[in-house]
Amino acid sequence: MKFTKMHGLGNSYVYVNMFNENLPEKQLSETAVRLADKNKGIGSDGMILIYPSQTAAVKMRVFNNDGSEAKNCGNGLRCVAKYSYEHGLVTTTSFTIETLGGNVEATVSVDHENCVQSVTVNMGQPRLLAKEIPMKNEHSEAMIVNEVIPVYHQDIRVTAVSMGNPHAVQFIDSIEKAPVKEIGPLIEKHDRFPEWVNVEWVEVVSPKEIHFRVWERGSGITQACGTGACAAVVAGVLNGHLEKESEVTVHLLGGDLQITWKDDGDVWMKGPAEYICSGDVCL
């Protein structure tokens, strides 16, 4: 099977062009696990499949490195946009990408050689009600903003945001002290989150700048999470640390993203997408 490995700020996936390849549905999950293995596979945070779409230019499906399927992936969207444009799957610089979390609009910025330098994605509106995350709560129609959940003898305050996939965001004084490895897995599988959750830590530097760390559902620590960065900015506004309409620079382990939560409710993400390698892999 032909593959291309790409990354968005160090968040790497093995991409498969399903316009040409054929993988049986029942093998997708185990293939993602095998490809992600750094010793017996290619090594990645997961696998992303690019399909023809009935409702958009292309369709993206995302698998974490434990084989679970996710409904969205911000870094993946930018890489799918670059791949689709440079491989002729689309012919315009703005086009729609279908995800299981909804359709989004991507715009590629190209240089004089028609290579994509950066990608801007309108990620759509965050979903904030407990039932939309989903998060178990006495009132399923309530938002979860800076609410305490007990985690292993500690009370941790989280703000819950869905960007098509679920996120629990915490604010801390120093990003260097984020207990990602220790607390991440406990919140990821906390019984308040029936579909599990991506877990983020945020240090607010100024109304236009934050530091960010993530424990991703199904993949653990990664260098970056695009949907997580969007969720962090939304949570920052909801908690009064950041402002709507303001472009926020999010410093992730793998580099920076620019995120804006607009007055009309849409969240915009701008950042890079890069190739690593491509080739054939034995399945």
Ligand SMILES: N[C@@H](CCC[C@H](N)C(=O)O)C(=O)O
């Ligand atoms: N790395 C991604 C998110 C991938 C899916 C996530 N782990 C989930 O299970 O929801 C991003 O860049 O958004």
